[in-house]
Amino acid sequence: MFEQKTAKVSNWKYLMGCVRGLRKRIVLSSMKKRLLLSFLCVLPLCLFNGWPRRFQALKAANLITFDDGNSGRNVTILLWYWPFRKAYSLRGDVCWDLYRIPRCRLVDQRSLFPSADVVVFHNVELAMRQQKLPLNLSRPQGQRWAWMSLEAPVHNGNLLQYANIFNMTITYRRDADIPIPYGELLPKEAEGHLVEEVPLNKSFLVCWVVSNFRSHHRRSKVYKELKATVPVTVYGRWTKRALRSNALLPTISRCYFYLAMENTATKDYVTEKLWRNAFQGGAVPVVLGPPLDDYKAVAPPNSFIHVDEFASVKDLGKYLQELAEDKKRYDEYFTWKHQWNVKLYTDWRQRLCKICTQYNSLPQEKVYSNLEAWVNANNS
Numbered sequence: 109m110f111e112q113k114t115a116k117v118s119n120w121k122y123l124m125g126c127v128r129g130l131r132k133r134i135v136l137s138s139m140k141k142r143l144l145l146s147f148l149c150v151l152p153l154c155l156f157n158g159w160p161r162r163f164q165a166l167k168a169a170n171l172i173t174f175d176d177g178n179s180g181r182n183v184t185i186l187l188w189y190w191p192f193r194k195a196y197s198l199r200g201d202v203c204w205d206l207y208r209i210p211r212c213r214l215v216d217q218r219s220l221f222p223s224a225d226v227v228v229f230h231n232v233e234l235a236m237r238q239q240k241l242p243l244n245l246s247r248p249q250g251q252r253w254a255w256m257s258l259e260a261p262v263h264n265g266n267l268l269q270y271a272n273i274f275n276m277t278i279t280y281r282r283d284a285d286i287p288i289p290y291g292e293l294l295p296k297e298a299e300g301h302l303v304e305e306v307p308l309n310k311s312f313l314v315c316w317v318v319s320n321f322r323s324h325h326r327r328s329k330v331y332k333e334l335k336a337t338v339p340v341t342v343y344g345r346w347t348k349r350a351l352r353s354n355a356l357l358p359t360i361s362r363c364y365f366y367l368a369m370e371n372t373a374t375k376d377y378v379t380e381k382l383w384r385n386a387f388q389g390g391a392v393p394v395v396l397g398p399p400l401d402d403y404k405a406v407a408p409p410n411s412f413i414h415v416d417e418f419a420s421v422k423d424l425g426k427y428l429q430e431l432a433e434d435k436k437r438y439d440e441y442f443t444w445k446h447q448w449n450v451k452l453y454t455d456w457r458q459r460l461c462k463i464c465t466q467y468n469s470l471p472q473e474k475v476y477s478n479l480e481a482w483v484n485a486n487n488s
């Protein structure tokens with residue numbers, strides 16, 4: 109109920125945003141363009157009736173450029189150092205050139221600190237003590253410091269020292285100030301797209317790619333129990349059957365099911381194991397990680413199978429076997445492809461440019477008084 113309501117409110121806001129955009133921002137001369145834009149504004153509302161939460165994704169994808177109320181002002185995002193020391197080019201107007209995000213100045217020169225609206229710190233380097241926060245610099249009025257991480261909480265190190273420092277969070281969690289998921293589904297823009305055939309050349313029932321096998325992981329127990337019921341084909345460093353990156357998806361496409369099991373079970377932690385390996389590989393994902401509801405929020409019904417939907421792993425095995433033998437029911441696990449495209453996110457520039465699309469909706473004043481507690485909230 110509650111969700112329905114919030115979805116309606118945000119739909120409404122969205123529509124208003126569109127209308128404002130039509131009125132103010134876009135220089136339009138012809139009626140035709142106007143009609144097209146109105147159509148583009150309304151279309152997603154219809155599409156989203158059945159699955160309102162996906163609305164957020166559309167907004168995030170910036171399919172439609174909002175009037176952000178900046179009236180010509182650039183928002184300056186300063187990346188204090190590059191994640192994993194791998195720098196990307198920031199030449200030109202990157203956010204516009206690559207992602208069609210306007211008025212977003214993405215820089216990495218520390219000398220620009222005084223003019224930065226947001227300064228971003230990637231946690232890995234802080235945790236490894238390769239980088240330090242510039243606590244000796246005085247922050248200009250209104251400047252926000254952002255904590256950015258794609259790691260699960262256990263890998264973030266001790267965050268107690270970062271109380272009362274950061275104003276915003278950038279992470280895969282849906283409730284982050286700037287959510288940066290590993291991937292998401294975006295609505296197909298037009299009807300009548302050719303839907304990829306369900307890959308039919310299947311030789312294996314269940315496949316798993318694992319490099320980091322730890323017997324205490326819950327996924328390892330699930331694997332062992334499942335293997336006792338149905339055949340499971342395992343690739344990856346653990347079994348010395350590592351796959352080259354160009355062999356990964358073709359290999360997975362030969363499997364009916366793919367074990368998209370995360371190494372950590374924590375809120376919203378859904379990685380490329382789902383988005384790339386299973387969805388792009390063309391195998392039905394059997395997921396384990398965050399609770400069922402977290403998956404339901406980001407993937408449509410009948411697109412995945414959660415281990416927790418079964419009373420036992422043995423039951424799960426039986427279900428998979430039956431499904432593989434029933435072509436019609438199996439194919440239903442691919443009907444989502446009529447409406448959705450898989451989008452993977454791998455470029456830090458895209459994540460950083462996204463800050464600008466949400467900059468004006470950030471709370472005026474916000475401080476994470478206990479970042480450690482926020483990061484570890486709702487851990488299962």
Ligand SMILES: *[C@@H]1O[C@H](CO)[C@@H](O)[C@H](O)[C@H]1NC(C)=O
Nearest residue numbers: 180182200201211212213214
């Ligand atoms: C905004 O930033 C872009 C990219 O750095 C730059 O090309 C443009 O001239 C800037 N515009 C203003 C109004 O400062």
Ligand SMILES: *[C@@H]1O[C@H](CO)[C@@H](O)[C@H](O)[C@H]1NC(C)=O
Nearest residue numbers: 239240241242243244245246
């Ligand atoms: C702040 O500290 C850094 C070293 O952590 C130093 O390089 C920099 O010059 C200092 N800046 C000021 C204004 O004190």
Ligand SMILES: *[C@@H]1O[C@H](CO)[C@@H](O)[C@H](O)[C@H]1NC(C)=O
Nearest residue numbers: 308309310311358359361362
């Ligand atoms: C099915 O896969 C096998 C093994 O990769 C390959 O040799 C065969 O040509 C494929 N068949 C079709 C119809 O694609």
Ligand SMILES: *[C@@H]1O[C@H](CO)[C@@H](O)[C@H](O)[C@H]1NC(C)=O
Nearest residue numbers: 250272273275472473474475
């Ligand atoms: C950012 O956090 C600092 C606390 O370190 C606070 O003084 C400042 O007002 C906050 N700024 C915003 C825009 O929330």
